[in-house]
Amino acid sequence: MHSTANAVEVVQKAVREGIEQAVPQPVHRLAALKRPFRFKVRTFDEQLEDKKVVDYVSKRAPGLTDTCANLFRQMRLELKPEQGKERETWLQVLLIGDVAIVGVPAEFFTGLGLEIKKQSPFKRTFIAELANDWIGYLPDREGHQLGGYQTWMGLHSYAEVGTGERVVEESISMLKELAQP
Secondary structure, three states, X not given: OOOHHHHHHHHHHHHHHHHHHOOOOOOOOEEEEEEEEEEEEOOOOHHHHHHHHHHHHHHHOHHHHHHHHHHHHHHHHHHHXXXXXXXXXXXXXXXXXXXXXXXXXXXXXXXXXXXXXXHOOOOEEEEEOXXXXXXXXXXXXXXXXXXXXXXXXXXXXXXXXOHHHHHHHHHHHHHHHHHOO
């Protein structure tokens, strides 16, 4: 087992070696797009949302059931008047040579990022989460069906179902636009 100091030393060595082996790459093009993106706060059934939290916490941390349930009830109470309302955030795509960086304003579920990479016209496409804003966890539809903390209605996860897939569609559209000569 490594100590913290040893771990820091290993990382520093790896960075130094990486820099030594790096080969400068010409950057023939710099381009960027930043666009507003509108989404809605999802509507929810208070009893169903409460049950999700209580059931999960009762099984995994029974001593915290009341504390957690009350915390989520308070968040939902704050979000109740916001249900169905439209909000605006930003999506951004940067092109540095042949490397594309897609900035998303959320803690993006992995499958969504992989879908952007799969459909990107650029071989090297990277996803930068929490870029330009924070709208909480952004699950895909499957994630919402599976449930879990990241999908519970609260200040940490409030975008309507399907918002993640819409971010993917718009990001791919922006990437394709940057791919045009």
